[in-house]
Every structure is written in structure tokens, then in C-alpha cells.
Amino acid sequence: KAGVTQTPRYLIKTRGQQVTLSCSPISGHRSVSWYQQTPGQGLQFLFEYFSETQRNKGNFPGRFSGRQFSNSRSEMNVSTLELGDSALYLCASSSTAPTNYGYTFGSGTRLTVV
Amino acid sequence: GESVGLHLPTLSVQEGDNSIINCAYSNSASDYFIWYKQESGKGPQFIIDIRSNMDKRQGQRVTVLLNKTVKHLSLQIAATQPGDSAVYFCAENMVTDKLIFGTGTRLQVFP
Numbered sequence: 344k345a346g347v348t349q350t351p352r353y354l355i356k357t358r359g360q361q362v363t364l365s366c367s368p369i370s371g372h373r374s375v376s377w378y379q380q381t382p383g384q385g386l387q388f389l390f391e392y393f394s395e396t397q398r399n400k401g402n403f404p405g406r407f408s409g410r411q412f413s414n415s416r417s418e419m420n421v422s423t424l425e426l427g428d429s430a431l432y433l434c435a436s437s438s439t440a441p442t443n444y445g446y447t448f449g450s451g452t453r454l455t456v457v
Numbered sequence: 458g459e460s461v462g463l464h465l466p467t468l469s470v471q472e473g474d475n476s477i478i479n480c481a482y483s484n485s486a487s488d489y490f491i492w493y494k495q496e497s498g499k500g501p502q503f504i505i506d507i508r509s510n511m512d513k514r515q516g517q518r519v520t521v522l523l524n525k526t527v528k529h530l531s532l533q534i535a536a537t538q539p540g541d542s543a544v545y546f547c548a549e550n551m552v553t554d555k556l557i558f559g560t561g562t563r564l565q566v567f568p
Contacts, residue, residue, distance in 0.1 A: 347500075376556070386501075386546065386558035399555050433500050435556075445491050446556065448500035 345370065347436050347449035355455045361422040364452045368415050368436030375417040376446060377409060380431040389432075392417055424456045465544060467563040476534040476566075480547030480559045485528060487549035491556070492521060492532045494543045501546060504532070534564075542566045 348367040356362050368375050376399075377389040388401040392411035409419040415436075421428055431453050435446035470476045482490065488509040493501035507514045507521045507530075514521050520533040530547050547559040
């Protein structure tokens with residue numbers, strides 16, 4: 344079956360702009376989590392959605408937001424982009440709630456803010 | 458942030474040798490642990506997991522050991538191959554469903 348699909352793979356944005364990233368989970372998976380990966384901070388949890396509800400949120404400013412649709416696809420949005428937002432944004436899906444079987448990650452969206 | 462990412466420690470091993478990658482986790486309440494492998498340009502790939510009621514679990518060429526007393530996790534890779542070269546992360550999971558990742562270890566396999 345198809346894995347977790349993230350689009351786009353690469354993005355270049357200008358400081359101050361906003362961006363929307365998309366994630367399609369594995370079919371049947373209802374939990375979607377987002378992570379930010381940077382060389383300096385490693386992998387950090389952004390938020391997690393299950394059945395269109397945000398269940399958990401990490402320690403990121405309000406400029407970072409997300410949502411989940413009825414088909415479990417998720418989007419995350421970053422407004423007023425800063426240079427420090429340049430990172431690999433990873434989406435992971437899981438089938439159980441609460442998850443006990445790990446997450447399947449997508450290949451990520453590489454965001455560069457200039 | 459909750460995951461501290463500094464420069465990655467590197468483990469260099471010869472092809473065919475066994476590799477041991479270590480990880481210290483942060484929360485004694487964590488009840489589920491996962492090892493991930495990340496290759497350049499890709500997302501983390503699940504390798505093996507273990508619950509807190511176990512201290513050892515084996516997969517194909519991989520073994521995870523859990524020592525709850527000292528909050529330590531290790532990944533053993535038998536007969537390491539060039540395709541095993543990657544960054545390896547441990548992750549801990551609490552009932553909140555949030556994964557907390559370790560800093561990662563770069564594994565380099567040389568012939």
C-alpha cells in the first residue's frame with residue numbers, strides 16, 4: 344500500500360510569507376503528526392491530529408498551525424516565515440489511538456526561507 | 458525544544474562487524490520505544506520497537522535492549538552492511554502519543 348505522501352518535496356519562500364504543507368497518511372490511518380527537523384535542534388514535535396482534532400501540540404509559536412480533514416489528510420501552515428523556520432518538515436501517520444505501533448514517516452518537505 | 462540536536466556522534470564500523478548504538482532516554486514514564494533509521498533525503502524509517510514491559514526484542518539482524526533502571530536503550534546490528542549507513546534515532550513515547558527523539562547517531566560502514 345502507498346506510504347505517507349508529503350507535498351511539495353521542496354519549497355523556497357521569502358521571509359514574511361506564509362506556507363502550507365500537505366500530508367496524506369497511509370490509507371486507514373487516522374492519526375497524523377508533524378515534526379520539524381533541523382541540524383541544530385534535531386527532530387521536534389509540532390502537533391498531532393486524530394479524527395480532525397488536535398490532540399497534542401509541541402512548543403512552537405502560534406505561527407505554526409495545522410488541521411486535519413475528514414479523509415485524514417492533514418495540512419500545516421506557517422505564517423510570517425522567519426529564516427529559522429528553514430527545516431525539513433516531516434509528517435507521520437499511525438493507525439491506532441493512542442498509538443502503540445510506531446509511526447510511518449513521509450519523506451518530508453524541505454522548506455528554505457530566504 | 459524537547460529534542461536536543463547537537464552535532465551527531467558517529468560510529469564507524471567495518472563491514473561484517475556488529476554495531477551497537479546507544480541512547481539515553483529522558484522520561485521514566487515512557488512506555489514505548491522505537492528505533493528509526495534515516496538515510497539522506499528520506500524520512501525516518503521504522504526499524505524495531507519495544508515496550509517498557511520487555512528488556513529485549515529481536516528482529517532481523519537487529520536487537521533492541523532496554524534498561525529501565527538507567528533509562529538506556531541500545532540497538533545492535535549484526536553483520537553490518539554498507540546499506541546500514543545512515544543516522545539512527547531512538548524515540549520514546551508516552552501516553553500523550555508524542556514522540557521524543559534522541560539526538561541521533563551517524564553510522565558509517567567501511568569496507
